[in-house]
Amino acid sequence: xxxxxxxxxxxxxxxxxxxxxxxxxAGGRTMTVAEAAAxxxxxxxxxxxxxxxxxxxxxxxxxxxxxRNSELAEQFLVEGRPYYFGAQVRxxxxxxxLPWHRIGDALRTNRPLTWEPGAQQSMFDTTDPEMLAQFWDxxxxxxxxxxRALADAYDFGAHTRLLDVGGGAxxxxxxxxRRLPELRATILDLPHVCxxxxxxxxxxxxxxxxxxVAGDFLADPALPDGHDVILLSMILHDWDEPTNRALLARCxxxxxxxxxxxxxxxxxxxxxxxxxxxxxxGLNMLVETEGGKNYSRAEYAAWLADAGxxxxxxxxxxxxxxxxxxVGRRA
Numbered sequence: 001x002x003x004x005x006x007x008x009x010x011x012x013x014x015x016x017x018x019x020x021x022x023x024x025x026a027g028g029r030t031m032t033v034a035e036a037a038a039x040x041x042x043x044x045x046x047x048x049x050x051x052x053x054x055x056x057x058x059x060x061x062x063x064x065x066x067x068r069n070s071e072l073a074e075q076f077l078v079e080g081r082p083y084y085f086g087a088q089v090r091x092x093x094x095x096x097x098l099p100w101h102r103i104g105d106a107l108r109t110n111r112p113l114t115w116e117p118g119a120q121q122s123m124f125d126t127t128d129p130e131m132l133a134q135f136w137d138x139x140x141x142x143x144x145x146x147x148r149a150l151a152d153a154y155d156f157g158a159h160t161r162l163l164d165v166g167g168g169a170x171x172x173x174x175x176x177x178r179r180l181p182e183l184r185a186t187i188l189d190l191p192h193v194c195x196x197x198x199x200x201x202x203x204x205x206x207x208x209x210x211x212x213v214a215g216d217f218l219a220d221p222a223l224p225d226g227h228d229v230i231l232l233s234m235i236l237h238d239w240d241e242p243t244n245r246a247l248l249a250r251c252x253x254x255x256x257x258x259x260x261x262x263x264x265x266x267x268x269x270x271x272x273x274x275x276x277x278x279x280x281x282g283l284n285m286l287v288e289t290e291g292g293k294n295y296s297r298a299e300y301a302a303w304l305a306d307a308g309x310x311x312x313x314x315x316x317x318x319x320x321x322x323x324x325x326x327v328g329r330r331a
Contacts, residue, residue: 012053014093017086021050022059022077025069032066076141083144087137095131099287106286113287136169136196143171143233146321150264151179153317154325156229159260163188163227165217165251166235170197173210186224187212217247223254230255233264234321236300237281240291248307255330261309264325268296278323297326304328 016022019040025031031039037047051067054060059077060067069078076085099106099113106113156162156176162185164173173185187197187210194212201210213224218239223230230251236244251261266278273279282294301312309328316324 008053009057010092010097012050012057013059014089014097015050016054016059017077017089018093020079021054022069022073022086023079025060025067026074026078028068030063030066030068035066083141084137085141087134088139088141091131091134091138094134096284096287100284103283103287110286112289115288117290132192133196136193139234140169140171140200142321143168144175146233146264146319147172147175149317149319150233150262150322150325151176153315154262154327156180156183159229160184161227161229162186163224163230163254165223165230165232165247167197167212167231167233168193169200170210170212171200172231172233174200174204174206177206177209178204183209185210186227188215188217188224190214190216217250218243223250225254227254228256228259230259230261231264232261234266236263237265237285237294238289238292240293241299241303243291244295245303245307248303248309252307252309252330257330259330260327261304261330262325262327263300263304264322265300266294266322267300267314267324267326268294270296270298272296275323297324300326301328 024039031051033044033048033051036042036051037044040047042050051060055062055067058070059073061070075081076083077089078084079086095114102113111117150172157180160182162173162176162183164170164185164187167173167187167189170187173187177183177185187194189197189212191214194214197212198207201207201212204210215224217223232247232251236247239247248261255261266281268278268282269275278294285292285294297314301314304312304326305328307328308330310331311329312326314324314326
């Protein structure tokens with residue numbers, strides 16, 4: 001029954017974000033059922049049910065005759081806050097929720113449901129600029145906290161130049177460079193993504209230390225050189241094994257002796273029985289990609305060794321976008 005009701009919790013969160021409920025309550029404001037009904041144009045019965053359901057999920061807390069944001073909602077669900085998570089909620093609700101209702105079709109056809117292969121080059125090829133903005137903002141929120149957990153688990157201070165392959169809006173380099181004043185970084189991504197990354201870098205006050213270079217890491221013959229660590233965060237789960245092996249070979253070629261590659265992902269256990277976060281993300285790759293899936297620590301370690309990396313090891317941590325990183329060093 002908990003699995004059955006899971007969707008109820010998500011949709012309660014999603015409609016609260018859609019309505020701007022948590023943003024309206026920013027700064028400690030309390031809202032009664034009558035006030036909610038008036039502001040949203042609801043009858044009191046649905047307003048009462050929404051507030052009660054939101055409180056049951058830990059998103060609101062009772063305060064006298066009304067409700068106010070919980071600490072969780074105040075930090076993550078108020079628009080404009082540094083780690084606003086609402087973009088992830090909206091993207092999931094608008095982009096992936098309805099296609100997941102047709103998961104049986106994806107299983108039968110082995111084709112993605114959120115875009116059309118043949119008509120589009122990839123899931124990132126869309127004429128909908130609002131959806132693209134939602135996607136990159138969603139990834140930024142998730143990546144910011146994952147970056148902080150990774151930085152606690154792996155010492156990026158041992159390096160001086162980071163290349164973030166498919167780095168999106170730059171959450172990882174921004175978090176790392178805030179922590180490590182000697183580190184410089186380059187984001188490699190598509191041209192329109194680099195524009196968003198430069199905006200985020202400027203907002204963080206890191207222009208000059210974090211650059212964004214336009215490129216296609218799948219099509220370009222070589223990766224930019226001059227870096228002693230390459231990050232692949234939530235990238236390899238988008239692609240099939242041959243594509244990933246080819247990318248790791250290009251990483252090896254681009255690194256100097258002693259340089260490292262860091263694969264940051266939701267790693268499956270070696271038996272491929274969990275954890276659920278990794279296994280379900282893998283099934284989501286069926287919905288969203290042509291060949292992607294989540295892989296195990298052992299699979300990544302084998303690919304790194306075959307590409308010529310040595311001293312392969314895994315560091316574990318807990319974060320929304322990853323549970324570990326597999327690291328290899330170029331001899």
